[in-house]
Amino acid sequence: MQNTLENQNQIIKTEVLAGCTTFVASVYIILTNALILSDAGISQDAAMMATIFTCALSTILMGVLSNTPFIVVPGMGINSLFTYTIVNSMGLSWQEALGAVFVSGIIFTIIASTNITNTAPPTNKPRELFPKILRSSFSKKLIKFPIKQIG
Numbered sequence: 485m486q487n488t489l490e491n492q493n494q495i496i497k498t499e500v501l502a503g504c505t506t507f508v509a510s511v512y513i514i515l516t517n518a519l520i521l522s523d524a525g526i527s528q529d530a531a532m533m534a535t536i537f538t539c540a541l542s543t544i545l546m547g548v549l550s551n552t553p554f555i556v557v558p559g560m561g562i563n564s565l566f567t568y569t570i571v572n573s574m575g576l577s578w579q580e581a582l583g584a585v586f587v588s589g590i591i592f593t594i595i596a597s598t599n600i601t602n603t604a605p606p607t608n609k610p611r612e613l614f615p616k617i618l619r620s621s622f623s624k625k626l627i628k629f630p631i632k633q634i635g
Contacts, residue, residue: 499553502553506555507555510555510557513535513539513557513558514532514535514536515532516560517531517557517558517560517563520560520563521563521578523568523572524566524567524571524581525578526578535557538557539555539557539558542556543555543556543557566585570584
């Protein structure tokens with residue numbers, strides 16, 4: 485009985501230490517993400533709170549539902565795409581861009597959670613899913629691109 489309690493305390497100590505270490509390693513994302521999104525016109529405080537809420541909720545869900553010790557945070561690459569390409573370059577407002585992200589999230593969820601991806605004919609070669617003319621252009625571009633960069 486005593487050995488079980490000592491092991492349990494050690495497990496709790498390890499989990500708390502691992503959680504704190506992971507948080508400290510990823511806390512920079514909260515500020516950086518807010519700064520990136522503020523360039524799109526979103527309030528920096530709102531972006532920071534949304535990042536914190538998203539991170540906390542998704543990490544808790546990941547731990548509780550899948551029993552895996554992963555921290556889930558927003559990707560700064562996709563936020564940069566959102567801010568600098570979709571909002572700043574394409575001229576959409578941040579509200580319109582968030583609407584597009586929401587709709588694409590619903591579409592992705594439907595595709596990922598249904599059997600819709602199994603409608604393609606089964607093949608052992610993923611290459612066969614693309615038309616021959618497209619495969620040919622892929623291979624030509626993949627050969628020419630590095631040669632142009634070197635020469």
